[in-house]
Amino acid sequence: MATAVAEVKAEKxxxxxxxxxxxxxxxHKRIGILYGVTAxxxxxxxxxxxxxIRAQLAHSGNDLVSAETFNQLFTMHGTTMIFLAVMxxxxxxxxxxxxxxxxxxxxxxxxxxxxxxxxxxxxxxLLNASFLFGAAPDGGWFGYPNLTSKQYSPxxxxxxxxxGLQVLGIASLAAGFNFVVTIINLRAPGMRMMxxxxxxxxxxxxxxxxxxxxxxxxxxxxFLMFDRFFGTTFYSTAAGGDLLLWQHLFWLFGHPExxxxxxxxxxxxxxxxxxxxxxxxxxYAVVVYSGLLIGVMGWGVWxxxxxxVGMGPIADSVFSATTMLIAIPTGVKIFNWLxxxxxxxxxxRTPMLFALGFIAMFIIGGLSGVMHSSAAADLQQTDTYFVxxxxxxxxxxxxxxxxxxxxxxxxxxxxxxxxxEKLGKWHFWLSFIGMNLAFFPMxxxxxxxxxxxxxxxxxxxxxxxxxxxxxxxxxxxxISVLIFIYNVWWTRRHGEVAGNDPWRAATLEWTIxxxxxxxxxxxxxxxxxxxxxxxVTQMKAIPEVPPEPIHLPGGSYWPVVTAFGILVMxxxxxxxxxxxxxxxxxxxxxxxxxxxxEPFEV
Amino acid sequence: xxxxxxxxxxxxxxxFWAFIGSECLLFGSLISTxxxxxxxxxxGPTPQEILNIPLTSVSTFVLLTSSLAMVLALAxxxxxxxxxxxxxxxxxAFLGSIFLGFQAYEFTEFVHNGLTITTNLFGSTFYTLTGTxxxxxxxxxxxxxxxxxxxxxxxxxPDKALNVEIAGLYWHFVDVVWIVIFTVVYLIQ
Amino acid sequence: xxxxxxxxxxxxxxxxxxxxxxxxxxxxTLVEVGVFYVPAFQPVLVPILLVLSAAxxxxxxxxxxxxxxxxxxxxxxxxLPLLLxxxxxxxxxxxxxxxxxx
Ligand SMILES: [Cu+2]
Numbered sequence: 001m002a003t004a005v006a007e008v009k010a011e012k013x014x015x016x017x018x019x020x021x022x023x024x025x026x027x028h029k030r031i032g033i034l035y036g037v038t039a040x041x042x043x044x045x046x047x048x049x050x051x052x053i054r055a056q057l058a059h060s061g062n063d064l065v066s067a068e069t070f071n072q073l074f075t076m077h078g079t080t081m082i083f084l085a086v087m088x089x090x091x092x093x094x095x096x097x098x099x100x101x102x103x104x105x106x107x108x109x110x111x112x113x114x115x116x117x118x119x120x121x122x123x124x125x126l127l128n129a130s131f132l133f134g135a136a137p138d139g140g141w142f143g144y145p146n147l148t149s150k151q152y153s154p155x156x157x158x159x160x161x162x163x164g165l166q167v168l169g170i171a172s173l174a175a176g177f178n179f180v181v182t183i184i185n186l187r188a189p190g191m192r193m194m195x196x197x198x199x200x201x202x203x204x205x206x207x208x209x210x211x212x213x214x215x216x217x218x219x220x221x222x223f224l225m226f227d228r229f230f231g232t233t234f235y236s237t238a239a240g241g242d243l244l245l246w247q248h249l250f251w252l253f254g255h256p257e258x259x260x261x262x263x264x265x266x267x268x269x270x271x272x273x274x275x276x277x278x279x280x281x282x283x284y285a286v287v288v289y290s291g292l293l294i295g296v297m298g299w300g301v302w303x304x305x306x307x308x309v310g311m312g313p314i315a316d317s318v319f320s321a322t323t324m325l326i327a328i329p330t331g332v333k334i335f336n337w338l339x340x341x342x343x344x345x346x347x348x349r350t351p352m353l354f355a356l357g358f359i360a361m362f363i364i365g366g367l368s369g370v371m372h373s374s375a376a377a378d379l380q381q382t383d384t385y386f387v388x389x390x391x392x393x394x395x396x397x398x399x400x401x402x403x404x405x406x407x408x409x410x411x412x413x414x415x416x417x418x419x420x421e422k423l424g425k426w427h428f429w430l431s432f433i434g435m436n437l438a439f440f441p442m443x444x445x446x447x448x449x450x451x452x453x454x455x456x457x458x459x460x461x462x463x464x465x466x467x468x469x470x471x472x473x474x475x476x477x478x479i480s481v482l483i484f485i486y487n488v489w490w491t492r493r494h495g496e497v498a499g500n501d502p503w504r505a506a507t508l509e510w511t512i513x514x515x516x517x518x519x520x521x522x523x524x525x526x527x528x529x530x531x532x533x534x535x536v537t538q539m540k541a542i543p544e545v546p547p548e549p550i551h552l553p554g555g556s557y558w559p560v561v562t563a564f565g566i567l568v569m570x571x572x573x574x575x576x577x578x579x580x581x582x583x584x585x586x587x588x589x590x591x592x593x594x595x596x597x598e599p600f601e602v
Numbered sequence: 603x604x605x606x607x608x609x610x611x612x613x614x615x616x617x618f619w620a621f622i623g624s625e626c627l628l629f630g631s632l633i634s635t636x637x638x639x640x641x642x643x644x645x646g647p648t649p650q651e652i653l654n655i656p657l658t659s660v661s662t663f664v665l666l667t668s669s670l671a672m673v674l675a676l677a678x679x680x681x682x683x684x685x686x687x688x689x690x691x692x693x694x695a696f697l698g699s700i701f702l703g704f705q706a707y708e709f710t711e712f713v714h715n716g717l718t719i720t721t722n723l724f725g726s727t728f729y730t731l732t733g734t735x736x737x738x739x740x741x742x743x744x745x746x747x748x749x750x751x752x753x754x755x756x757x758x759x760p761d762k763a764l765n766v767e768i769a770g771l772y773w774h775f776v777d778v779v780w781i782v783i784f785t786v787v788y789l790i791q
Numbered sequence: 792x793x794x795x796x797x798x799x800x801x802x803x804x805x806x807x808x809x810x811x812x813x814x815x816x817x818x819x820t821l822v823e824v825g826v827f828y829v830p831a832f833q834p835v836l837v838p839i840l841l842v843l844s845a846a847x848x849x850x851x852x853x854x855x856x857x858x859x860x861x862x863x864x865x866x867x868x869x870x871l872p873l874l875l876x877x878x879x880x881x882x883x884x885x886x887x888x889x890x891x892x893x
Contacts, residue, residue, distance in 0.1 A: 623872030630876025
């Protein structure tokens with residue numbers, strides 16, 4: 001058996017991109033691509049859900065979908081975009097780019113990395129399988145009980161949500177430990193912490209938030225699961241329980257989660273802006289420390305999501321104050337970005353456009369966020385479309401635009417070809433105009449009194465026109481994404497060959513060929529400055545061909561087997577079948593032991 | 603086996619400390635919930651009526667002692683002392699099992715006295731918290747027994763001391779969680 | 792590997808220290824259970840128990856888990872989440888009115 005395994009591994013390299021090699025891959029670059037492609041598919045699904053929502057709301061009294069379906073659509077749209085699109089799209093960059101930026105050949109635990117991906121994939125499939133049963137989650141992306149209690153939601157809908165999120169949590173946590181260690185421990189000689197590229201720094205802060213925040217939602221979900229499956233009383237007011245317990249635990253996770261979503265995009269923008277301004281980032285240390293500060297302060301603001309529940313004047317004041325304070329390090333970053341461009345030779349290439357779009361839209365989203373921080377004003381805005389406007393300025397205008405900046409920026413590194421500039425600009429401008437048409441009117445829709453999460457509204461509300469504008473904007477975004485897909489297809493054949501460094505950028509990933517060879521660096525680089533490719537003290541050139549043989553870890557199928565065990569356990573829990581859970585547990589245990597004793601040299 | 607790392611620290615050990623940090627928030631949330639819901643149950647049995655302090659004091663002592671056995675096991679493995687590594691590894695796992703036995707007995711008693719996980723908030727929070735801790739102990743026992751088997755296979759020499767050290771970190775962490783639980787659940791009623 | 796292992800283990804405490812720590816842990820546990828049963832301590836029971844438990848916690852973490860002798864990075868990566876957990880617990884108790892009831 002052992003020899004058979006060894007043979008398969010030896011053969012694998014020559015088989016290239018067959019299904020088997022992708023199933024067993026432990027190469028961070030391939031896992032990054034898997035993350036990116038999978039997450040993009042989920043992004044399209046979530047986008048489709050959004051378009052149906054907007055079509056339903058295009059005019060008053062519409063009956064395109066039922067109230068029941070509408071609930072499922074907005075719940076799955078939110079859950080998908082946050083957990084299956086933005087987080088894993090960021091993860092695609094963590095995987096592909098971070099090891100290249102720190103001068104490493106892979107992450108610290110390549111098999112754990114593969115495991116994270118497979119668990120994420122299975123969790124995403126599980127969540128979306130709910131549609132096949134006509135029982136997609138319908139309790140909103142924050143799943144407040146008692147909306148999600150068994151009594152009021154007896155179907156499978158919430159079960160899918162509770163179990164799907166727990167599975168996804170495992171994937172995030174595993175990746176979190178992996179990247180914290182990778183960034184701290186796998187830096188090339190000379191790559192001191194204060195020489196790390198800002199994207200890598202923001203990844204570190206993000207992963208710290210992941211490993212601290214996800215346990216909290218896991219506990220909240222376990223309580224909800226026990227309430228639903230075993231009849232415990234955590235969220236039962238009749239038994240003396242408090243529904244606010246869920247809200248506190250959820251937002252204790254939920255606010256750090258906001259930074260988990262936005263910090264990677266901030267990191268990307270901090271790479272793109274200097275490159276296309278031909279100037280180092282203004283105040284590198286300040287940007288890094290603001291990121292750290294945001295990471296820590298992000299833990300002290302969660303109850304600003306709960307001003308409407310009546311926490312009392314002391315709690316309201318404290319959380320108002322902390323929320324206003326956290327705007328400071330965020331604002332500092334914005335000034336640093338602006339100052340980076342000041343006096344630079346700004347080149348408006350597509351990545352730069354998205355980065356600029358990020359800054360502009362994030363300022364609007366940030367300002368409406370500061371408006372929420374006033375408890376009194378927030379009471380007016382809670383549960384209205386104003387909040388929907390805010391979250392989309394931050395997460396679409398912010399996170400998604402940041403991610404697209406990253407896609408256009410690193411596409412040549414990953415594929416070896418530059419994307420089409422003209423199509424890229426069409427993509428940017430259509431999506432920029434589309435998002436402002438879609439989301440800006442929502443500020444007014446909300447302040448004029450339209451609550452969120454209702455499937456239709458009456459003509460007397462007088463919001464038909466604004467809602468129609470918003471719907472048109474949403475479809476413009478849809479078209480812009482189609483242009484992006486066409487651009488990808490076009491670039492495959494006709495894209496300009498990139499070479500090592502098409503942007504003449506500063507960081508380490510541009511010193512090696514595009515796409516990078518499996519071993520990344522033919523020799524481990526000696527880093528002498530923060531901007532290795534820009535500084536006067538040039539680092540030693542990296543040879544084209546490795547001067548000596550490089551050991552590369554082979555693939556392993558145990559990560560996918562172990563992840564599959566978790567999927568079976570989750571399915572068993574959904575079916576309320578102890579036997580299936582035990583079967584999945586057995587696969588899990590076999591997977592872990594085989595993994596632990598498999599000869600695998602990193 | 604050895605690799606260059608930027609800090610000179612072993613990656614697995616670093617990852618494991620990060621994992622322990624993460625576990626702090628897992629148990630922190632569970633303990634917070636227990637405390638927040640204390641005294642809110644609308645019916646009995648209450649903690650005062652049911653918790654058995656003498657019994658739990660003994661099981662606490664057992665778990666503390668297992669931690670001592672664990673550090674001695676690590677020291678024995680590190681100096682290549684096969685016999686004593688086995689003795690101490692076995693002792694640690696054995697004492698852990700005794701602790702689990704106490705917990706099983708305690709849970710059975712409670713159920714007989716009318717406290718199940720669905721009886722009241724105390725039952726829900728108590729069983730979830732101590733059950734999660736017990737599950738951690740059980741995983742630890744299996745881990746230690748695996749190391750014991752490796753030792754008998756002759757595959758736990760001093761070069762593998764780090765494997766034992768990491769298992770030890772896990773074991774001691776589970777112990778300190780119990781130190782907190784013993785105080786806030788059992789003694790502060 | 793053996794080189795780093797030996798190097799690391801120089802820092803570790805000796806068997807004597809381990810036994811001493813075990814003795815202190817046992818004594819503290821006895822004191823804890825003792826004060827629990829003495830009515831006179833009732834008014835200050837909670838602070839006493841919390842301090843004793845924190846002492847045990849610190850002893851195990853510092854000596855058995857070697858944080859006292861190990862690299863400071865380990866302390867950092869452990870204590871930051873620990874402090875967060877502590878902060879969360881205190882905040883939740885406050886928010887749910889545990890301190891008001893006294
Ligand atoms: Cu928030």
